[in-house]
Amino acid sequence: MQLTKTGSVPLATLLAAEAMNVLDATITQVAGPAIHADLGGPASAIPWFGAAYTLPFAMLLFTGGRLGDLLGRRRVFLCGVTMFALASLCCALAPGTGVLIGARAVQGMAAALVIPQTFGLIKAMFSGPALAAALGWNGPVVGLSAVSGPLLGALLTDLVSWRAAFLVNVPISLAVLVAGRTLPEDRAEHPVRLDVQGTxxxxxxxxxxxxxxxxxxxxxxxxxxxxxxxxxxxxxxxxxxxLVEPSLFEHRGFPAALAASTLFFAVMNGLMLVVVLHQQLDEGLGVLASGLTLLPWSGGLAISSWVAGKWLVPRHGSRVAFAGLALLLAGILLALGGTLPIALGIGGLGLGLFTVPFFTAALSVVRPQETGSAAGLLNAVQQVGATLGIAVFGSVFLHGRSVVGAFSLAAVLVVATMVATVLMPRTGAFATPRRP
Structure with missing residues (x-):
């Protein structure tokens, strides 16, 4: 399932924007204490460096998907990238905690405009096996970006400044805007008005x-x-x-995908936070050292994503997702025994095996007219899951300083994710969308 050279440039443009937006959801996890030390303010503001981004991101994804249906996905995508670049510059130049949190909220709003359009534009540009190949890139890009955020934030904070973690978005955004000229315009065939009350x-x-x-x-x-x-x-x-098409819930596979996404990203983001807090607060490691602890986690995801996309998913379809969750569970249980680096490596392998087939399977039951609503809802629950994971796992760890408690909770949630995944649609070499 090879993509043509003509299609690879627009796809790379979309994935670059998606990676940038997803990465910024976790980039402050390691750098939060350093930001607080520089800007001052109450310690309770530290969690909001991340939440100020993920909350509006999650809340407005419904609207972002529908705006793409109404106004054109290419137009909304480019507007969102422009808004994201300007907000990132404000974050980098923020003189105080309040300004930073406000600019992070604007970043989250911009991300809500960008992310839903990537799904719609990919489905507009590709079909059949090429569509499956393009969507197959989405999972690993999202997963790798999410787990790489803390590592990149730690690296830039240690070598330059925490401000560089935001400033780097500006040249990337400019490159995406230039390459965005290759994207086709696409909108819903029968667009409907925005549901303001629902929003x-x-x-x-x-x-x-x-x-x-x-x-x-x-x-x-x-x-x-x-x-x-x-x-x-x-x-x-x-x-x-x-705002949310009720027809999406006619097939049990899509609600199951929403549940699986919420649980999976809660575990992934929550465990990253627990590991970083444990390394900094209990082990006394610095920003960079604690960020590097997650290297087996992100490295395992990168390796397994490549292997799954090239060989496993084309042969075995969505069954690969179950193998991924089993590996993730094995890594979590191994961590309870104290071998953290190996456990994180095994868990990272599981992340990649799950994320590659997940989005293809989740969208395989979506009709063309449901794309905007489905993409917004799927990404909204992903961000809600990430936010809930940070809140719940962070609380479990901080209140009792219990790594064992946090990893035990993660094991329970992975088992629940397995149950939800059983109810998702099964896909083979590529997904066959429902007919209009």
């Missing part, structure tokens, strides 16, 4: 659910957020043009 309900609900998990664990706010999300569900059922 507000979804944003409010997710914000109320996630906020108390990051600050003070206010269960009343959490319950209120859950109630608002239930109201959002009923609101969508009664809308002529809902």
């Amino acid at each position: 507000l309900l979804a944003s409010l609900g997710m914000g109320l659910v996630v906020y108390p998990l990051l600050d003070r664990w206010n269960w009343a706010l959490f319950a209120a957020g859950a109630a608002v999300l239930v109201l959002f569900g009923f609101h969508q059922r009664n809308r002529r043009h809902p």
Whole structure:
């Protein structure tokens, strides 16, 4: 399943933008203490260096997908990249904690415009085996970018400054904007109006659910957020043009994919945070040394992604995802015995085997007119999962300084991910989308 030279440049452009946006979701995990030491402010602001990005990212992905349907995916993609570059520059120049957190929020909004368009444009440019090959790149790019964020943040912080971790986005964004001329314009065949009420309900609900998990664990706010999300569900059922297409839930495979994505990215991001905190707070390692601890994790993902995409997934399809989760579970259990570097390497191999077939399988039941909504929803739960993972795993570790407790929780969630994956659609050499 080879991509043509003509298609490889636009695909590389989309993947570069996606990698940049996903990477920035985790880039402050290691650098947070150094940023706080430089800018000052309360210590409680440190988690918000990451959450200020992931929260608006998650909350506005619904809207980003629908705007692509309405206004054209290429146009929205380029606007989002421009906005991301400017916000990154503001982060790099931030004189204080408040400005940085605000600029991070704008970055997250821009990412919500960029990410959904990558799925839609890929599906517009490719079909059949070439589409499967293009989507097959998406999983490892997302996974490797997410696990590489802390390592890159640590490297730039130690060698230059934490500001360089944001400034590097500017030249990458400019390159993407230049190469973005090769992208075709694409929009929904029958675009519908934006559901403003649905957007507000979804944003409010997710914000109320996630906020108390990051600050003070206010269960009343959490319950209120859950109630608002239930109201959002009923609101969508009664809308002529809902923000989230109800037809996505007609096949059990897509809701199962949403659950698997939430759980998987919660484990991946939560464990990265626990490992880094353990190395810095318990072992006394510096920023760079603690970041390098994750090298087996990201290296294992890179190797297994390449092997899975080239040989395993074309032969065995989505069954490779189960092997990936089994390896991830084995790595977690091994970590409980104390052999952390080897455990992280094995776990990283599992990450790559899972992420390569996951997105292809998740989107195999999506109709063309559902692409924007599906992409926004799939990426939204990914970011919600990442945020929940950071909040929950961070709390488990910090309250009891228990690495064992955090890894035990991760093992339980990986088993739950396996159950959700069983219900996902099965794919072979390439996915066959549903007919309109």
